[in-house]
Amino acid sequence: MMKTPSSSSIFLIDSHIEWEDLGEGIKRKILGYDDNIMMVNVSFNTGATGAMHKHSHVQVTYIISGEFEFTVGDEVKLVKAGDALYIPPHIMHGTVCKKSGVLIDVFNPMRQDFVR
Numbered sequence: 001m002m003k004t005p006s007s008s009s010i011f012l013i014d015s016h017i018e019w020e021d022l023g024e025g026i027k028r029k030i031l032g033y034d035d036n037i038m039m040v041n042v043s044f045n046t047g048a049t050g051a052m053h054k055h056s057h058v059q060v061t062y063i064i065s066g067e068f069e070f071t072v073g074d075e076v077k078l079v080k081a082g083d084a085l086y087i088p089p090h091i092m093h094g095t096v097c098k099k100s101g102v103l104i105d106v107f108n109p110m111r112q113d114f115v116r
Contacts, residue, residue: 007034024048025097030114031104038110044068044097052094057107059087066101070094 012031019027025048029041044050044066052071061070067080072093079085081101087093 008032019043026050028114033110033115036109038107038114040105040107040111040114042103042105044095044101044103046097046100048097050095052092054090054092055111056089057109057111058089059093060106061085061087062104062106064102064104066097067099068095068097068101068103 008030009032014029017029017031019029021027025045027043031039031041033039042050062084063079063081065081067078069076069078070085070093072085072087073091077085078098080099
């Protein structure tokens with residue numbers, strides 16, 4: 001498999017990537033990354049909560065399925081399949097899953113804390 005020193009494989013086959021159980025109804029798969037970007041598949045059960053937090057990364061989230069109540073800064077919105085959001089660096093944000101679903105998170109730069 002072709003890789004650069006700090007990147008994922010070129011082809012990432014879903015069935016070959018194991019879910020990482022984060023507990024409390026949330027799991028993720030890291031789909032691809034290098035030093036500048038990372039894409040992560042995140043699955044939530046109904047009622048699971050992505051606790052309020054902030055980080056130095058730019059984040060763009062695309063909702064594949066389900067419904068999520070997102071808080072970004074002082075704004076709260078219900079988003080569903082096909083919707084997306086942009087989260088600037090250092091802004092408090094979190095979500096509560098209203099109907100089980102899957103998100104795609106993209107980070108710049110990559111989340112070093114997600115890679116072991």
